[in-house]
Amino acid sequence: MSFGPFLLLALMEGLVTAAVLALAASGLSLVFGVMRVVNVAHGEFYMLGAVIAWFVTTLVPGPAWAGFLVALAVAPVAVGALAAAADRLVLRRLDYDPEATIVATIGLLYMIQQAALSFYGPDARPVAAPFDWRLQLPWFGYSGYKLFVVLAAAVVLLALWLFMTRSKVGLVMRATQVDRDVAQAFGIDVDLVYMAVFGIGAALAAVAAVLIVPIQQAHYLMGHDPLLLSFIVVIIGGLGSLRGTVVAALVIGLSDGVISMFFSPTLAKILATLLVALVLVFRPQGLFGVRDR
Template identity: 70%
Template sequence: MEFGPNLILAILEGSITAAVLALTAVGLSLVFGVMRVVNVAHGEFFMLGAVLAWWVAHLLGAVHPAVGFVAALVVAPVLVGLIAVVTDITVLKRVNYDPERTIVATIGILYIIQQVTLMTYGPEARPVVPPFNTRLALPWVESGENGLQLYWPWGLGTTTYKLAVIGAAALVLAGVWLLMARSRLGLVMRATQLDREMALAFGIPVERVYAMVFGIGAGLAALAAVLVVPIQQAHYLMGGDPLLLSFIVVIIGGLGSLPGTVLAAVLIGLSDGIISVFFSPTLAKILATLLVALVLVFRPQGLFGVRQA
């Protein structure tokens, strides 16, 4: 293919990466923004969502692949969210959400989840059948002897499921924004984020809010994994890349800033897709890491973050 069709293909693949990354990173940013907790186990909640999606789809997929997938789309994020709530109550609450101790605690949680998954699920990578996956050929325009002509280059296309992933991620992100900006629950979360002591003085159950936020953040990561697992495969080591990219995104966008996180996810996802197609995935990761270094040097608060006094 020529440069133009290759660019369109790269943008499409990058958009899928951006959609999944935005969901995962928003969960991480939400936890940090409200709780001031750096959740190093966030990638393992992503992995757990993918593995649980495979289990549910495997058990119910005999009826129809769509039935198993829809069930996984509901069950996996809820189960992961509940596991995260229990983790918050039994571990993070007991270390009083101290920044240094929570980092060590979530590292321990990371290895526990990873090793339990290895012992129960195994080391194999396993796919989930998508509910629909029609191939769509995409047209391109070129200039010929008779003027502009429409043709379909070989290899330029996508699937209905990949487009659905982008749309689903956009809907969920819009729902998170409405939750934070337009609901009473969001008001309570924002009040807790701004001043924990004042929120306690006004009778807000801060520890319950923390547990709920930790569960929502993990649930968003699990939802992202369920959406992407028909494109990739469920594997017990698949949490590393989402964790790294999520940290890159929240640092660039601004820790705790949801709009900044989404914008940074789009930038990183599109650049990753374009650079991976034309050069190499390794170069894409190197440039993303370099961008983080530049942001930390010249704008430590991120694109949308607020500089602390």
């Protein structure tokens, strides 16, 4: 295969990575943007979404697409509910203190991880793709499911953007993001907003995991890479900026696809981390972040 088709394949793979990354990172970015909480357990919510998807697809009888659709509905709700409970029981009691919440979410990370190890086990387990269609190009065949992942992620991100910019709840969240005290002075129940935001952020990670699990398999340690890459994406894009998150996910995902294919995945990670360092030095607020709010 000549260079052109190789590059096309690399870009398509990168696009899948970017789509899933954008979803997972948008959850992390939303939580930090509104609550100023650095959620170190975000990767474990991702892992939990994949594990729940495995359980659901195993339990639901019938064709693979039926189980997948149930998983796509159940996993984000379950993970979102768990995150909301964690907010209510842990983060609120810490009054969302930035340092204390980092330590608390590290604790949450290990609790979720070890719970998954206990109840799910150490094995990586596959989840069947909901359909088995291939796009046949002149140079190579490509998984139709991977294209579906890109499309589905784009739809969810569009829905998130509409929710944040067009709905009353989104408006309330944006106001709370700007000034918590003044939001309360206009009757906004900030505790409720925070609980919802933490739940939605985790649910977005779970959606990303359900989409990717037919490609990558579910494993109790699978949350590490998405957490690292999500942090890279939100730092580059600007913490709290949905637009920046999507753009940075595209940059990281596409470059990861190309560099991994032509050089090595390790080099892709090294360059992404280097990019984070450069952003932190020359534009600490990220490409689309705001320095002073």
